[in-house]
Amino acid sequence: MTRTPDxxxxxxxxxxxxxxxxxxxxxxxxxxxxxxxxxxxxxGTKKGCDQGACGACTVMADGRRVLSCLxxxxxxEGREITTIEGLSADGALHPVQEAFVRHDAFQCGYCTPGxxxxxxxxxxxxxxxxxxxxxxxxxxxxxxxxxxxxxxAAIRELAxxxxx
Amino acid sequence: xxxxxxxxxxxxxxxxxxxxxxxxxxxLAGGTTQLDLMKDGVLGPxxxxxxxRLPMRGVAREGGTLRVGALTTMEELxxxxxxxxxxxxxxxxLLLGASVQLRNMATIGGNLLQRTRCRYxxxxxxxxxxxxxxxxxxxxxxxxARMHAVLGAGRACIxxxxxxLAVALVALDAVVHVQSRDGTRSIPLTGFYLLPGDTPDxxxxxxxxxxxxxxxxxxxxxxxxxxxxxxxxxASYEFALASAAVALILDDGVIREARVALGGVxxxxxxxxxxxxxxxxxxxxxxxxxxxAEASVRDPFTVPGTAFKVELAKRTLVRALRTVAEAS
Numbered sequence: 001m002t003r004t005p006d007x008x009x010x011x012x013x014x015x016x017x018x019x020x021x022x023x024x025x026x027x028x029x030x031x032x033x034x035x036x037x038x039x040x041x042x043x044g045t046k047k048g049c050d051q052g053a054c055g056a057c058t059v060m061a062d063g064r065r066v067l068s069c070l071x072x073x074x075x076x077e078g079r080e081i082t083t084i085e086g087l088s089a090d091g092a093l094h095p096v097q098e099a100f101v102r103h104d105a106f107q108c109g110y111c112t113p114g115x116x117x118x119x120x121x122x123x124x125x126x127x128x129x130x131x132x133x134x135x136x137x138x139x140x141x142x143x144x145x146x147x148x149x150x151x152x153a154a155i156r157e158l159a160x161x162x163x164x
Numbered sequence: 165x166x167x168x169x170x171x172x173x174x175x176x177x178x179x180x181x182x183x184x185x186x187x188x189x190x191x192l193a194g195g196t197t198q199l200d201l202m203k204d205g206v207l208g209p210x211x212x213x214x215x216x217r218l219p220m221r222g223v224a225r226e227g228g229t230l231r232v233g234a235l236t237t238m239e240e241l242x243x244x245x246x247x248x249x250x251x252x253x254x255x256x257x258l259l260l261g262a263s264v265q266l267r268n269m270a271t272i273g274g275n276l277l278q279r280t281r282c283r284y285x286x287x288x289x290x291x292x293x294x295x296x297x298x299x300x301x302x303x304x305x306x307x308x309a310r311m312h313a314v315l316g317a318g319r320a321c322i323x324x325x326x327x328x329l330a331v332a333l334v335a336l337d338a339v340v341h342v343q344s345r346d347g348t349r350s351i352p353l354t355g356f357y358l359l360p361g362d363t364p365d366x367x368x369x370x371x372x373x374x375x376x377x378x379x380x381x382x383x384x385x386x387x388x389x390x391x392x393x394x395x396x397x398x399a400s401y402e403f404a405l406a407s408a409a410v411a412l413i414l415d416d417g418v419i420r421e422a423r424v425a426l427g428g429v430x431x432x433x434x435x436x437x438x439x440x441x442x443x444x445x446x447x448x449x450x451x452x453x454x455x456x457a458e459a460s461v462r463d464p465f466t467v468p469g470t471a472f473k474v475e476l477a478k479r480t481l482v483r484a485l486r487t488v489a490e491a492s
Contacts, residue, residue, distance in 0.1 A: 009169045028170035028212070031199070051200050055265060064239075064268045070199045071269070074170045075192070075214055118265070125264075139400035140263020 018086025033068035044084035055141035058114040065121040084113040099154040107145035128159035166208035184373025194269040230381040234273030253390035257332040273376035280323035295364040309469030316431035317465040321364035331427035332409040339380040357432035393484035404428030406477040408484035436460035448489040457481045
């Protein structure tokens with residue numbers, strides 16, 4: 001923790017984003033979301049409500065889904081952060097992204113990166129046992145276009161054994 | 165957001181000393197309430213001590229008690245096998261709260277200390293809030309109060325304590341372990357929260373700088389059946405309008421032991437001992453459930469927006485008791 005010439009609290013943070021170490025000089029107030037979007041150019045992660053209510057900013061920290069809008073960038077030092085850009089390499093789509101395309105699981109697309117990150121984690125958590133479970137454990141991701149039935153269908157296809 | 169200095173604590177004593185010495189310092193754990201209120205301008209700490217790297221995480225069984233480190237997340241506690249096997253009401257209360265993302269961040273200590281969702285408290289452009297600015301009045305008593313409290317409430321404040329977990333934990337007589345600069349102390353959760361009275365800004369018995377390090381949950385006897393019922397405006401990811409945490413020991417259809425607490429209706433997580441007294445020794449059937457519900461909601465303070473909650477809380481408790489009693 002240092003101070004800038006005009007006496008503002010300031011710190012240097014090393015973040016590991018999608019496997020790559022990035023060093024940033026930050027105001028302590030900068031959230032992980034703003035660091036990703038405004039400092040690192042990773043604009044796939046969306047700013048929806050900026051108050052922890054919508055899920056558009058969902059990323060993974062050490063493999064768990066969290067909200068980047070309520071996480072300080074400074075808190076993430078030493079943690080493995082994965083964003084939508086880090087889901088797959090070389091521009092290929094992740095299977096969850098392919099399923100979203102197949103099932104038309106979005107309209108405007110603004111919530112989609114958060115939905116996809118959440119769905120990837122949901123499948124890893126083993127919580128896609130039924131449509132009711134998918135709805136419950138995806139409830140932290142709002143979709144103002146109302147693409148919910150198709151989002152559930154996309155996840156169900158990947159889960160395989162969900163009720164139809 | 166007001167500027168603040170970020171400090172990462174490596175050791176519990178150092179964190180406690182830093183916050184205790186500075187009236188403008190706060191702890192930062194999961195951040196889901198803290199950062200939200202800082203963005204809204206309700207909280208403005210000048211120094212934020214990040215405690216997330218301190219060794220206060222994990223769940224351990226010690227005889228008849230489950231010791232939960234304060235930094236254990238809600239998802240971690242819900243996934244604990246002892247919680248799943250012996251404490252269904254705790255597991256249900258956890259999983260019915262917030263979203264997976266928030267539960268991966270929010271800690272057990274922070275959950276107990278979460279601030280009210282009262283929209284007037286959370287909006288600094290509203291001048292009247294005794295909790296935020298003591299002595300200014302209460303905008304909620306004449307405002308939109310659907311999400312507010314009827315028990316423990318009064319003209320000075322009707323802000324709801326919105327934790328589901330705390331409701332289950334007061335029913336179980338959980339104990340909070342706290343560290344201060346002077347040492348440690350243990351506080352029963354039933355005596356942890358303060359009714360608003362004339363000082364709604366004081367929400368619990370902690371002094372500035374005291375840090376919750378762990379929470380002990382006494383395991384109820386084998387054979388105890390329990391559950392948490394949450395009634396709300398949407399099916400998931402919503403705060404309770406009314407909720408009930410119930411634990412019963414039945415013996416041939418008679419209630420031998422009962423624990424009851426209500427949520428969504430209290431300025432503090434509401435232990436309903438009067439309801440427990442009604443249930444103990446009674447046949448586990450509708451008459452006792454209805455009488456317990458009547459006893460659980462005594463002397464409510466209602467405003468037009470919250471009046472419906474008196475009946476809703478009673479019906480919620482009856483359904484919770486019936487569900488738990490009938491579960492095989």
